Amino acid sequence: MDMAVAGSDSARATEPNGIAKAPTQFFVPATASLHERRPRTLKHGDTFAVFDHSGDAISGHGSPEGLYHRDTRHLSHFYLTLMGGVRPILLSSALRDDNATLTCDLTNPDIHDEGGECVMRNDLVHIRRTRFLWNGVAYERLSLFNYDDQPHRLSVEIGYAADFADLFEVRGTVRPKRGERCSPVFGDDHVVLSYIGRDNLTRHTTLRFSPQPQVISHDQAVFSFELGAGERQSILIEVHCGEADLNQDLRTSFIHSFRAARRALRASSSRAAAVASSNEIFNQALRRCVADIYMLVTDTEHGPYPYAGIPWFSTIFGRDALITALETLWIDPEIARGVLSYLAAKQAKEFDAAADAEPGKILHEVRRGEMAELGEVPFRHYYGSIDSTPLFVILAGAYLQRTDDVEFARAIWPNVEAALRWIQDHGDRDGDGYVEYGRHTQEGLANQGWKDSYDSVFHADGRLAAGPIALAEVQAYVYGAWEAGAAMLDRLGNAKEAQSLKMRAEALRERFDRDFYDEDLRTYVIALDGEKRPCRVRSSNAGHVLFTGLAKPERAAAVVETLMSPSSFSGWGIRTIATTEARYNPMSYHNGSIWPHDNALIAAGFSRYGFRLEASMIFEALMGASTYVDLRRLPELFCGFPRRPVQGPTFYPVACIPQAWSAAAPLFLIQASLGLSFDAKAEHIIFSEPVLPNFLDELHIRHVRAGDGHADIMLRRSGEKVLVDVLDRTGDVRVLSMV
Template sequence: MDDAYTTQLTAGDSVEASGLEQLMALKEGDTFLVADGWGDMRGGADGLFAGDTRVLSRWTMTVGLLKPSRLSSGVSQDNVFFSCHTTNRPLPPMGGRSAPAGVLHIERRRFLWGRRMFERIRMVNHGIEDILLPLAFDFGADFHDIFQVRGTHRAKRGTVHTPTTDGRRVTFRYVGLDKVERSSCLAFSEPPARLTHQRAEFMFSLPKGRSMDLFIECGVDSCETPDARRWRENAVQARLAMRAKRRRGASVRGPRSPRFNDWLDQSRADMALLTTDLPTGPYPYAGTPWFSTPFGRDGIIAAWQMLWLDPSLAKGVLTYLASRQATETSLFQDSQPGKIMHETRGGEMSALHEVPFGLYYGGVDTTCLFIALAGAYASRTGDLDLIRALWPNLIAAADWMRDYGDSNDDGLIDYQRGAETGLSNQGWKDSEDAIFHADGRFPKGPIALLEVQGYAFAAWRALGDLGERLGDDRAPGWRDRAEQVRALVEDKYWMEDEGFYAVALDGDGEQCRAIASNAGHLLFTGLPSVERARRVTKRLLSAEFRTGWGIRTLELGQARFNPMSYHNGSVWPHDTAMAAAGMANYGEREAVAQILAEIYAAAAHFHLRLPELFCGFPREPGEPPIAYPVACLPQAWAAGSVFLMLQASLGLSIDAWTGSIDIADPFLPTGLERLKITGLKVGDALVDLSIRHVDGRAVVIPNHRQGRLAVRTLR
């Protein structure tokens, strides 16, 4: 274990900004909004989106023809409201007098509910004279598909009709090449003094010491006239819905240090923000702005991170993915019968098959993870009714692993994209340059990724356990299959001279000898032998991997290493968390607690909201982690990382079959003296747990136990 970056949880409690102007996001259901710190949208990577279509692309406010001076802005901790506080610059002369700067307080406040944006502009005159206030909004709706917004070129698109106005409303219409008409409506509570199809101008008379509100709504299809009542009623609904999502499952609280609890609260709020209640149950969308949709891999891993606290996410993910399981072969969609989807989209380009992502299956790992999560969910909950309902889907997924996942009959799951429009790399590191040989050469396909074999091992083993409980006589064969996978991985991927596993095998069976964090995922599945797991752990904890802010995706010094890259040397919190949980599987606790402290220190610099990834530069005294400029924020599996690392640090496991909670050699990070877990439910039983340091050791004390439930501390 490397002690180079021992970090106390009290360290790094500053909230230094990353140095970049962050876009701020709101989300509700399948609608999300991205704007700058003033609340403006300018038609870049921002806008109001519904169904993967940008229904409001430009929305900017000026006061007296100028952008107001920003005092502060941000999103509420529960992720419901965005607010920006501004003041005026000097106003132009009106009737021979002009208002000086800084006499108006203008608050811009908004939320999303029912597929529309609700906005309130509150204006307060703190001056000593009455003021004529010129306020203007510029707007537009381009109806760009989200892939256009991301930069995909379209040679042709449909027809954008000239907006129509109606006193205090503007209606936008677009007829796509798919013959679908998409429309949105923008409405004001007060009629503008001048309204065109792209600008609304107001002139308010604001007496000294008085305030007034302007209400605005924008959403798909038609809209009602905004007013204070509609604002209040919908705001209450939005806040109650978010509160209900945040209160699902058990809660975790740290010591009296408010900063650590704020991190837990922010992470839980981000997971709630990204979770959409679908007919099949709650599903954590991957992230905003680019991935605000169900992803198979991301949903499974985020649900797994939260499984010990809130099994309802896993149930929702499993049920939804089963409903989207492939039934036919398509090169364009990269699908075969039984395969679990990678991504789904609802925009025009997906409907026209300009991109394959309407329902896309180009993820080699998702099918294995689907089965493995089902096994973990069953162990956590004892819910055999769901497993029986999903059994045909689980068997179909296993058949895909056997019949399609192993394209060359070598016993390993591999991939090679079916069409040029699909993803060239189909593991979690899916950028084009993420998988390579030690000399930097790209491998020929089909490629068999290391971590995917671990997922397959976990899937076969889970299927064997579930099959035995359901009385399926194929269960012993599935267990044998798991052990065959274990033996193949240990034989074909292990590099004795490196004390590490190769990241992949290429189409010729040659090892891709790059040293990458994928091996941490293999530890997570429990596949390696104890001796090899210890050697991998030692290397992952070395300074070549460990930055002081987390674990790099690629070891320092490897070909294609770049700390500013997407997958070749950056730090992904979920990747670090899975590696930490993997180490914990083999008894490592102290290092896991240290990594948790390091990730907390990074989160403190990102305003307690972990991004999708950040750069993999080494930690320097007094300096913050370096942001990756286009990282998604928030991202579900980044938000869930703290909860998986806490579970790993505590060595906590739940077995619903025996009605027991085991806590093996628990360890709390330095600076975190106590932890309380409230409302932990196992079957019909319920318990609170208090963990605290006593005489240098972590002690677990069960409280308020209801029902039959054993809590055991193992040393």
């Protein structure tokens, strides 16, 4: 992520010599806690919205609330009041289990006239706000029902504003110059707010209402009702991120769009295998994580693509999507295919220093806002991640193994080959056999691994590492890429070239063990700096070495033991940095916090080397944490304080939620605990020494595909073992249990 946190060290960058310099402009304001706000979020396609529990978006310094489209905030203020400025009382606020709609239930407080006399006592009028997004439009039905036995005259005011702020402005960047606000354009039932950016694009926000308001102005629409006893009346609202078709009937548009939104969510999520368990709390968390994944998945011209997270990262990210696709590959391979197709189409073909692009390199991030178009931020099409390219190859190989889709593998092989050439020709900057990073300009990201804070790579004494830096997990991904490329070549009928890649992988394993394993630390160092000195720091990065199989088998037990020791394992998960290390801070972004996706990859590494019990312990820790989170969502990260009895985890103030690779983490943890793998060519579903975490006695997996068939499978705890029962299957699918 291209995120650091204002007000902390994470907002600073480094010069090549490792000396800290002034804060970068690409930070997220920590002036208010997202966890404290517990915002309600909706997303469809390139549009997302952040509201408070009452369904309002309240503007103000540091507020992320509003309606966004393609990295521009099209609605910065949206505020419901009654009777000239009285805010309704919140009763409840809920997202549907499938994230299709937000429903806010409100009621009136005591309302007094100018003389102080109560003209309507509280709780007489029920107000329900039902809201959803579809194709760049936010729709709302505002219903009012009078439960009194007397009629009431009621005015409803809806305040609004559009600041057309670029997302990076909302995140805290101060721009020396902005574009021009246009005068509002009014109709009887609508208002159009517009802004001409410095990129010469005109952006519009169109608000339409039905019935026609009594008053409509540049910042407010006012409705007046005579609400009889037991009577219901409704207002329909459309907020269009662009110019709306004003001739289309709003009620018809609302109904058709609502049905289309529901159908689209059902259609996409129906591809996935379904999972249910004996633990209803876990079932609730699992339903939410699946719903979040499919809300974040956006249909692109190349297929489904999971956007990274809300609010700061609702866009294309290479690394995040590749990891999310790996996590979800066993339940829905179509996500992986969409990610591979998109990234293959956008693979760099030439050098571009400003974008950190090199031939064969895989995309890091896409931004579509005014600041990206003008080059005020370098992320329009940005390639500054060191790990997206090997991860692309790993996913391509994993997708082929999962699906045996040889035709697709053959179609993207030129892209895989280009990525492997990048690893060899450009990733390895000094020819030492390791892939290192360093940005081409001062505008790019200083640290280009997934831990991209300025201080995330350091020596044992706390000194920052000077680049070019070779991260431990990046070498693991490169090893995985050589192995995946070899497997693809074998399947495509090129055994000779496959053997060459296998030899590269084995040479890397020997070299890596010599240079990265530290006998005293009993784990792998986090990195080698620009002078090839090891950064002797205990970190979660070492778990990724297990994930791809780079670790020699004789090292695995020590690495697992180190990662599961109290200094690393908090009880809620494995910390990014152990408590013993110089820069440990449980409240930092990358130096002591806990990231669900990081833990899921580590658990998969544990499982790969046969440490299923430890993998299930990570699973249990993260699921325990989720029970303390609103909607049972796992956030992007949380703080690394030790687990305390009868208390939940400590939350990180500006963590995105939902976040795709966090939402998908429980699915990958299921796979890791069960030792689940596939041989799609043989149509085999394989469970190797499966373990169920202590909170599960049964797990029912329905409609999991292998080749042209599928199976329904029940796993049950029986003493120390897990029994695998096949309830149903189609085609030639076989379910194998390896004990």
